[in-house]
Amino acid sequence: MVFITDSQEETEWLGGWLMCRFSRTHRTFLLFGDLGSGKTSLTRGMVRVAGGYGVRSPTFTLVNVYKTPIRRIFHVDLYRVETPEDFYTLGVADFLGREMTIVEWADRLPERVEGVRVFLKNLGGNRREIRVSPD
Numbered sequence: 001m002v003f004i005t006d007s008q009e010e011t012e013w014l015g016g017w018l019m020c021r022f023s024r025t026h027r028t029f030l031l032f033g034d035l036g037s038g039k040t041s042l043t044r045g046m047v048r049v050a051g052g053y054g055v056r057s058p059t060f061t062l063v064n065v066y067k068t069p070i071r072r073i074f075h076v077d078l079y080r081v082e083t084p085e086d087f088y089t090l091g092v093a094d095f096l097g098r099e100m101t102i103v104e105w106a107d108r109l110p111e112r113v114e115g116v117r118v119f120l121k122n123l124g125g126n127r128r129e130i131r132v133s134p135d
Protein backbone atom coordinates (compact mmCIF):
# COMPACT_ATOMS: atom_id res chain seq x y z
CA MET A 1 0.00 0.00 0.00
CA VAL A 2 1.23 3.49 -0.76
CA PHE A 3 -0.14 6.68 0.73
CA ILE A 4 0.69 10.33 0.20
CA THR A 5 0.18 12.77 3.05
CA ASP A 6 0.35 16.55 2.79
CA SER A 7 0.62 17.53 6.44
CA GLN A 8 1.80 16.28 9.79
CA GLU A 9 -1.86 15.86 10.83
CA GLU A 10 -2.54 13.61 7.85
CA THR A 11 0.42 11.45 8.78
CA GLU A 12 -0.91 11.21 12.32
CA TRP A 13 -4.32 10.14 11.01
CA LEU A 14 -2.67 7.54 8.82
CA GLY A 15 -0.88 6.25 11.93
CA GLY A 16 -4.27 5.86 13.60
CA TRP A 17 -5.55 3.87 10.67
CA LEU A 18 -2.44 1.65 10.68
CA MET A 19 -2.96 0.85 14.34
CA CYS A 20 -6.61 -0.05 13.70
CA ARG A 21 -5.68 -2.15 10.71
CA PHE A 22 -2.82 -4.14 12.23
CA SER A 23 -3.02 -4.18 16.02
CA ARG A 24 -5.05 -7.39 16.15
CA THR A 25 -2.53 -9.31 14.10
CA HIS A 26 0.82 -7.57 14.62
CA ARG A 27 2.68 -6.17 17.60
CA THR A 28 5.87 -4.92 15.96
CA PHE A 29 5.99 -1.88 13.68
CA LEU A 30 9.26 -1.06 11.94
CA LEU A 31 9.63 2.48 10.61
CA PHE A 32 12.22 3.37 7.98
CA GLY A 33 12.95 6.85 6.66
CA ASP A 34 15.26 9.84 6.83
CA LEU A 35 15.34 12.59 9.45
CA GLY A 36 12.07 14.48 9.45
CA SER A 37 10.25 12.03 7.20
CA GLY A 38 7.44 11.67 9.76
CA LYS A 39 8.20 8.57 11.84
CA THR A 40 7.44 10.21 15.18
CA SER A 41 4.29 11.87 13.75
CA LEU A 42 3.03 8.51 12.53
CA THR A 43 3.79 7.00 15.95
CA ARG A 44 1.85 9.79 17.69
CA GLY A 45 -1.27 8.90 15.68
CA MET A 46 -0.81 5.19 16.35
CA VAL A 47 -0.55 5.73 20.09
CA ARG A 48 -3.37 8.27 20.20
CA VAL A 49 -5.90 5.99 18.56
CA ALA A 50 -5.08 3.38 21.22
CA GLY A 51 -5.79 5.95 23.92
CA GLY A 52 -2.23 7.02 24.72
CA TYR A 53 -0.65 10.44 24.57
CA GLY A 54 2.60 12.34 25.08
CA VAL A 55 4.51 10.98 22.09
CA ARG A 56 7.77 12.82 21.62
CA SER A 57 10.88 11.85 19.79
CA PRO A 58 12.75 9.33 21.92
CA THR A 59 16.03 10.33 20.25
CA PHE A 60 17.69 11.16 23.58
CA THR A 61 16.03 8.62 25.82
CA LEU A 62 16.01 5.96 23.06
CA VAL A 63 13.00 4.15 24.58
CA ASN A 64 9.66 5.63 25.70
CA VAL A 65 6.73 3.66 27.06
CA TYR A 66 3.15 4.91 26.72
CA LYS A 67 0.31 3.54 28.78
CA THR A 68 -3.00 3.00 27.03
CA PRO A 69 -6.18 1.47 28.46
CA ILE A 70 -5.45 -1.86 26.80
CA ARG A 71 -1.69 -2.23 26.66
CA ARG A 72 1.70 -0.61 26.92
CA ILE A 73 3.25 0.67 23.73
CA PHE A 74 7.05 0.80 23.52
CA HIS A 75 8.56 3.46 21.25
CA VAL A 76 12.19 2.98 20.31
CA ASP A 77 14.55 5.23 18.37
CA LEU A 78 17.66 3.50 17.08
CA TYR A 79 19.21 6.55 15.40
CA ARG A 80 22.16 6.53 17.77
CA VAL A 81 22.63 2.79 17.71
CA GLU A 82 25.74 2.02 15.72
CA THR A 83 26.78 -1.47 16.72
CA PRO A 84 25.01 -4.68 17.74
CA GLU A 85 26.52 -4.12 21.22
CA ASP A 86 24.74 -0.73 21.45
CA PHE A 87 21.51 -2.45 20.52
CA TYR A 88 21.78 -5.32 22.97
CA THR A 89 22.80 -2.93 25.78
CA LEU A 90 19.56 -0.99 25.26
CA GLY A 91 17.52 -3.99 26.39
CA VAL A 92 15.12 -3.73 23.45
CA ALA A 93 15.61 -7.40 22.68
CA ASP A 94 13.89 -8.18 26.00
CA PHE A 95 10.50 -6.81 24.88
CA LEU A 96 10.68 -6.75 21.08
CA GLY A 97 8.25 -9.34 19.75
CA ARG A 98 6.44 -9.65 23.11
CA GLU A 99 5.11 -6.14 23.69
CA MET A 100 3.63 -3.77 21.16
CA THR A 101 6.68 -1.90 19.88
CA ILE A 102 7.21 0.84 17.32
CA VAL A 103 10.81 1.17 16.11
CA GLU A 104 12.18 4.31 14.42
CA TRP A 105 15.36 3.83 12.35
CA ALA A 106 14.58 0.13 12.08
CA ASP A 107 17.39 -0.26 9.52
CA ARG A 108 19.72 -0.15 12.57
CA LEU A 109 18.33 -3.45 13.89
CA PRO A 110 21.18 -5.98 13.95
CA GLU A 111 18.91 -8.89 13.08
CA ARG A 112 15.85 -9.65 10.99
CA VAL A 113 12.67 -8.84 12.88
CA GLU A 114 9.14 -9.71 11.82
CA GLY A 115 6.64 -6.89 11.75
CA VAL A 116 4.70 -4.35 9.79
CA ARG A 117 7.21 -2.37 7.75
CA VAL A 118 6.57 1.30 7.00
CA PHE A 119 8.84 3.25 4.65
CA LEU A 120 8.54 7.05 4.79
CA LYS A 121 9.97 9.38 2.19
CA ASN A 122 10.07 13.16 2.07
CA LEU A 123 8.84 14.25 -1.37
CA GLY A 124 9.55 17.92 -0.68
CA GLY A 125 7.58 20.54 1.21
CA ASN A 126 4.95 18.88 3.38
CA ARG A 127 4.48 15.90 1.10
CA ARG A 128 5.41 12.43 2.33
CA GLU A 129 5.16 9.05 0.64
CA ILE A 130 4.32 6.30 3.11
CA ARG A 131 4.60 2.70 1.99
CA VAL A 132 3.23 -0.10 4.14
CA SER A 133 3.93 -3.80 3.95
CA PRO A 134 2.04 -6.08 4.17
CA ASP A 135 -1.04 -4.51 2.68
Ligand SMILES: Nc1ncnc2c1ncn2[C@@H]1O[C@H](COP(=O)(O)OP(=O)(O)OP(=O)(O)O)[C@@H](O)[C@H]1O
Nearest residue numbers: 005006007008011035036037038039040041126128
Ligand atom coordinates in the same frame (compact mmCIF):
# COMPACT_ATOMS: atom_id res chain seq x y z
N1 LIG B 1 3.16 15.19 5.57
C1 LIG B 1 3.89 15.28 6.72
N2 LIG B 1 3.94 14.24 7.57
C2 LIG B 1 4.69 14.31 8.69
N3 LIG B 1 5.44 15.37 9.05
C3 LIG B 1 5.42 16.43 8.24
C4 LIG B 1 4.65 16.44 7.06
N4 LIG B 1 4.83 17.64 6.44
C5 LIG B 1 5.67 18.33 7.21
N5 LIG B 1 6.04 17.63 8.29
C6 LIG B 1 6.99 18.09 9.31
O1 LIG B 1 8.12 17.22 9.25
C7 LIG B 1 8.58 16.93 10.55
C8 LIG B 1 8.44 15.45 10.81
O2 LIG B 1 8.99 15.20 12.06
P1 LIG B 1 8.98 13.78 12.76
O3 LIG B 1 9.60 14.00 14.10
O4 LIG B 1 7.63 13.17 12.69
O5 LIG B 1 9.96 12.97 11.80
P2 LIG B 1 10.91 11.73 12.14
O6 LIG B 1 10.96 10.89 10.91
O7 LIG B 1 10.48 11.09 13.40
O8 LIG B 1 12.33 12.42 12.35
P3 LIG B 1 13.62 11.86 13.13
O9 LIG B 1 14.36 11.00 12.14
O10 LIG B 1 14.38 13.08 13.50
O11 LIG B 1 13.15 11.07 14.32
C9 LIG B 1 7.76 17.77 11.51
O12 LIG B 1 8.41 19.00 11.73
C10 LIG B 1 6.46 17.97 10.74
O13 LIG B 1 5.78 19.15 11.09
Ligand SMILES: [Mg+2]
Nearest residue numbers: 039040057104
Ligand atom coordinates in the same frame (compact mmCIF):
# COMPACT_ATOMS: atom_id res chain seq x y z
MG1 LIG C 1 11.48 10.63 15.12
